[in-house]
Amino acid sequence: MPGLKFRVLLDSDKNEEIFRDILIADSDNFESLYQAIIKAFKFKGDQMASFYVSNDHWDKGHEISLMDMSYDDDSIDSPAAVMKSAIIKDFLEEPDQKFILVYDFMRMWIFLIELIGFDRNDPITPELLLSVGNPPIEESREEIDEDLFHGDEVDADEDELGFDDFDDDYSDDDLNDYNEYDY
Numbered sequence: 104m105p106g107l108k109f110r111v112l113l114d115s116d117k118n119e120e121i122f123r124d125i126l127i128a129d130s131d132n133f134e135s136l137y138q139a140i141i142k143a144f145k146f147k148g149d150q151m152a153s154f155y156v157s158n159d160h161w162d163k164g165h166e167i168s169l170m171d172m173s174y175d176d177d178s179i180d181s182p183a184a185v186m187k188s189a190i191i192k193d194f195l196e197e198p199d200q201k202f203i204l205v206y207d208f209m210r211m212w213i214f215l216i217e218l219i220g221f222d223r224n225d226p227i228t229p230e231l232l233l234s235v236g237n238p239p240i241e242e243s244r245e246e247i248d249e250d251l252f253h254g255d256e257v258d259a260d261e262d263e264l265g266f267d268d269f270d271d272d273y274s275d276d277d278l279n280d281y282n283e284y285d286y
Contacts, residue, residue: 105129106222111140114213121236126222127229133167134186139229144238150207156194157201210244
């Protein structure tokens, strides 16, 4: 199986399908597939990204990152996979193997990738076989608003989730006679 045909679907808010079919050698690495996808969708490729081995339910499995982010952590059970050294055929478990590519973790572009066939041709470089739909402009998606998670203003009595730690129907006057050493 030298040639692998992948369908790469951009998860988008638009009501139209936007996908690309890419042919790549099974002995190629994930960095080549990543570059082919970025080029096919006319993105810059200047953001962090990770592939995830997936299943029929599109659950994220083992991560294959653009760069090694392990920081020499000995507690990690399995070594981190890096795109440059991860060979595609080593991650094929099913005849219709699925992967998820997350590109730009602030804008969260998500590509759903499925193995749709094999080709006897062994492409020297990845080839774009089919292009359906116009890709959006990379900057068209809003960055995730950090204030969404942290809030602009936090009440001094509230924790980061908005709960008031001091709203327990007791006042400080109730504890005036309390001495921890008496117990």
